[in-house]
Amino acid sequence: MTSVKGTRRGPRASEGRWVLLFLGPTLIGLAVLSAGPILATLGVSLTRWDMLTPPQFVGIDNYATLLGDDRFLTALRNTTFYTVVSVPIGMLLALALASALNQQIRGIAWIRTAYFLPLVTSATAIALVWLWIYSPTGLLNNALAIFGVSPKRWIADPTLAMPSIIAMSIWQGLPANVIIFLAGLQAIPSEYYDAASVDGAGRWSRYRSVTLPLLTPSIFFTGVLALIGAFQVFDQVYVMANPGKPGSATITLVYFIYEAGFRNFKMGYAAGASWIMFLIVAVATLVYFRTQDRWVHYQ
Amino acid sequence: MTTLRATRPLLRVAAVMAMAVMVGACGGAAPSPTTAPPAASPSATAAPSTAQAASPSVPASASPSASAAACGTYAGPAVTITYAMWGDTTELANQQKIVDAFHAMNPKITVKVSVSDWDSYWPKLQTDLAGGNAPDVFLMDGPLYPDYQTRDQLLDLSPYIAKDGFDTGQLVDLAVQDFTAPDGHLYGLPRDLNTIALFYNKTMFDAAGIAYPDATWDWAKLAEVAKQLTKTAGGAPQWGFYTETSDMENYWSSLVWQAGGDILSADKKTVVIDTDQAAAGIQFLQDLVYKDKVMAQPVAGGVGDMFENGQAALEADGSWLVPTHQAAGIDFGVAPLPKGPAGQATSVNPSGVVAYKGSKAPDAAWEFIKCYTGPQMQAMIASLKASMPANKEVLTNQYATSFDGGKIFAEALTYAHIKPSFKGYDEFATTLQDELDSKVFNDNVLTAKAALDQVTPKLQKLLGQ
Numbered sequence: 001m002t003s004v005k006g007t008r009r010g011p012r013a014s015e016g017r018w019v020l021l022f023l024g025p026t027l028i029g030l031a032v033l034s035a036g037p038i039l040a041t042l043g044v045s046l047t048r049w050d051m052l053t054p055p056q057f058v059g060i061d062n063y064a065t066l067l068g069d070d071r072f073l074t075a076l077r078n079t080t081f082y083t084v085v086s087v088p089i090g091m092l093l094a095l096a097l098a099s100a101l102n103q104q105i106r107g108i109a110w111i112r113t114a115y116f117l118p119l120v121t122s123a124t125a126i127a128l129v130w131l132w133i134y135s136p137t138g139l140l141n142n143a144l145a146i147f148g149v150s151p152k153r154w155i156a157d158p159t160l161a162m163p164s165i166i167a168m169s170i171w172q173g174l175p176a177n178v179i180i181f182l183a184g185l186q187a188i189p190s191e192y193y194d195a196a197s198v199d200g201a202g203r204w205s206r207y208r209s210v211t212l213p214l215l216t217p218s219i220f221f222t223g224v225l226a227l228i229g230a231f232q233v234f235d236q237v238y239v240m241a242n243p244g245k246p247g248s249a250t251i252t253l254v255y256f257i258y259e260a261g262f263r264n265f266k267m268g269y270a271a272g273a274s275w276i277m278f279l280i281v282a283v284a285t286l287v288y289f290r291t292q293d294r295w296v297h298y299q
Numbered sequence: 300m301t302t303l304r305a306t307r308p309l310l311r312v313a314a315v316m317a318m319a320v321m322v323g324a325c326g327g328a329a330p331s332p333t334t335a336p337p338a339a340s341p342s343a344t345a346a347p348s349t350a351q352a353a354s355p356s357v358p359a360s361a362s363p364s365a366s367a368a369a370c371g372t373y374a375g376p377a378v379t380i381t382y383a384m385w386g387d388t389t390e391l392a393n394q395q396k397i398v399d400a401f402h403a404m405n406p407k408i409t410v411k412v413s414v415s416d417w418d419s420y421w422p423k424l425q426t427d428l429a430g431g432n433a434p435d436v437f438l439m440d441g442p443l444y445p446d447y448q449t450r451d452q453l454l455d456l457s458p459y460i461a462k463d464g465f466d467t468g469q470l471v472d473l474a475v476q477d478f479t480a481p482d483g484h485l486y487g488l489p490r491d492l493n494t495i496a497l498f499y500n501k502t503m504f505d506a507a508g509i510a511y512p513d514a515t516w517d518w519a520k521l522a523e524v525a526k527q528l529t530k531t532a533g534g535a536p537q538w539g540f541y542t543e544t545s546d547m548e549n550y551w552s553s554l555v556w557q558a559g560g561d562i563l564s565a566d567k568k569t570v571v572i573d574t575d576q577a578a579a580g581i582q583f584l585q586d587l588v589y590k591d592k593v594m595a596q597p598v599a600g601g602v603g604d605m606f607e608n609g610q611a612a613l614e615a616d617g618s619w620l621v622p623t624h625q626a627a628g629i630d631f632g633v634a635p636l637p638k639g640p641a642g643q644a645t646s647v648n649p650s651g652v653v654a655y656k657g658s659k660a661p662d663a664a665w666e667f668i669k670c671y672t673g674p675q676m677q678a679m680i681a682s683l684k685a686s687m688p689a690n691k692e693v694l695t696n697q698y699a700t701s702f703d704g705g706k707i708f709a710e711a712l713t714y715a716h717i718k719p720s721f722k723g724y725d726e727f728a729t730t731l732q733d734e735l736d737s738k739v740f741n742d743n744v745l746t747a748k749a750a751l752d753q754v755t756p757k758l759q760k761l762l763g764q
Contacts, residue, residue, distance in 0.1 A: 050450060051426075153596075153598055
């Protein structure tokens with residue numbers, strides 16, 4: 001990062017075509033595979049279409065209906081709850097864990113590997129293990145029974161279902177964030193710590209005044225990905241909660257879109273829901289980007 | 300990170316938009332629902348025996364022009380057709396044997412079978428149909444048939460039936476009726492079907508010295524005996540009763556009919572699930588859990604079949620569970636469902652084979668469908684015991700006598716109601732079931748009547764779409 005800012009501001013003119021050459025495949029892919037379908041979705045969202053018979057133009061009917069559809073609003077509420085809870089907690093835990101793992105102690109490589117395991121484990125395998133943890137006669141209830149806590153229905157109880165899934169998701173998403181934080185931590189030059197020590201800074205104030213500010217770019221970056229990822233939550237809900245059950249307690253926006261389009265023959269309606277979600281995510285991300293001048297420090 | 304920050308505002312927006320790209324095609328294997336009709340148990344012990352299939356005791360066909368209606372009359376060019384169905388790998392292996400038998404009878408037609416689990420089968424089918432690339436023949440669930448038939452995706456089989464003089468009277472009438480479109484034509488033929496009855500664990504009944512259930516049982520008797528067989532104090536609990544509450548087919552639609560209610564009016568234009576009678580049926584099930592306490596509180600996602608696990612003495616459920624219960628080593632018998640205030644009723648749900656309208660080999664597809672519902676291949680389906688054959692002869696002569704209880708499931712057809720089947724069934728059923736799961740079955744928040752009053756306007760709106 002320092003080198004980019006250091007000597008040169010940008011590529012020389014002769015390097016321009018090389019830039020295009022390297023970016024080309026991605027740009028073409030983005031245009032053909034992402035931008036095209038996204039725009040097409042906008043068109044589809046103005047129709048009533050079951051994919052099998054010709055679409056009928058209905059204007060903004062789908063949007064009007066969506067905003068009064070209880071199930072859509074439930075999905076929106078569930079997804080917002082999921083995002084607001086899972087993103088901050090997930091990042092705080094990842095930060096704490098990365099700091100703890102950034103130590104030079106014996107066997108640290110093994111310990112780090114253990115924490116990264118969820119990242120390379122298949123989502124289905126993880127869900128199956130967690131289903132067992134959460135089952136009425138499972139690990140969690142047995143462990144709680146030792147402390148005299150009566151068994152809970154972690155997945156079947158509508159009020160506990162979403163928090164249970166959030167807990168699993170946080171655990172599952174932890175290692176990806178930890179890796180980024182760990183890389184960020186290791187990129188901080190030790191001179192800064194030495195200088196801080198000379199000035200008499202203790203352990204905590206070194207962490208607060210050196211580590212945290214220099215880690216803000218990593219935190220910012222992780223935050224963007226976590227925010228967008230959380231809004232698109234689907235797999236966990238689909239596998240864990242036997243789609244969306246109990247009741248509609250765990251239906252999320254992407255699940256709603258999937259259900260409308262591929263189960264209920266309402267592709268136009270699903271496209272409308274996708275666009276509402278897209279706008280929400282875009283606005284949230286934009287707002288998040290705007291805050292960065294206030295708290296993100298680049299070296 | 301530096302580069303992101305350095306870009307101009309417009310590019311930054313573009314970056315945000317690009318990152319915000321959503322609608323991911325999200326995968327993930329899903330547990331197939333317990334209600335997916337005839338998925339053969341992975342541990343099904345009864346492999347289809349070809350010896351049985353060739354049994355001379357099975358008459359060919361009662362059709363007047365038996366020659367054309369019989370299997371093996373395809374005269375077209377050699378062709379390969381595709382056949383898609385839901386199920387697991389065991390189901391695939393079982394059906395492969397049936398398809399091999401078909402190939403032996405029709406050497407010019409090769410059938411490629413594919414299976415998907417229930418949850419991914421339907422989205423895949425829709426995508427294939429939308430792309431004009433659907434399988435030549437595919438399996439169709441009775442309730443979902445109108446969704447595909449009314450969208451003009453299925454081959455009209457009536458001309459083929461007329462041409463070959465195929466006698467649809469050899470198939471279970473209710474099942475044929477379920478695949479009869481509003482125009483009176485058949486766009487599919489039933490392959491197999493399932494009815495609901497009462498399983499009982501003989502060991503538990505014997506231990507308690509209680510007489511086995513029989514046709515005289517009513518709701519009160521069920522609740523009374525289930526209470527006697529419930530021992531939840533100390534040790535491993537034994538429940539008197541178990542059923543799956545998360546789909547109407549397993550038990551609660553039968554209760555609605557036994558109480559004199561219904562889900563839709565006869566013309567399928569009005570939702571009538573909120574009548575006192577219909578609510579009484581669902582209330583009975585809620586009471587078994589929360590008032591009589593003879594059944595464990597249902598859990599979304601399921602805790603497994605408690606009857607199969609030897610934790611419940613009785614289970615109201617479908618004929619598809621027979622191989623599972625047999626494999627679990629339960630010594631069980633089968634009785635008709637206990638009668639309700641309005642008498643006896645059960646649910647029947649056929650799955651059928653349909654052909655894609657855009658198939659390039661419609662003649663071969665028809666030959667396959669015709670043979671599938673004929674005596675030889677039906678005998679192979681019957682020997683799996685994972686569902687009841689749609690062919691009457693095979694049902695009566697083979698299935699009904701092949702295990703203790705087969706007769707009960709077969710005879711249940713005389714008082715069975717077809718599982719509701721109409722355009723938009725899936726969304727309707729999900730909306731209704733969500734209400735019942737969250738308010739009535741998995742939690743005791745509302746009475747059945749209050750919950751149904753709440754959800755009926757929504758259902759009526761869906762039905763009108």
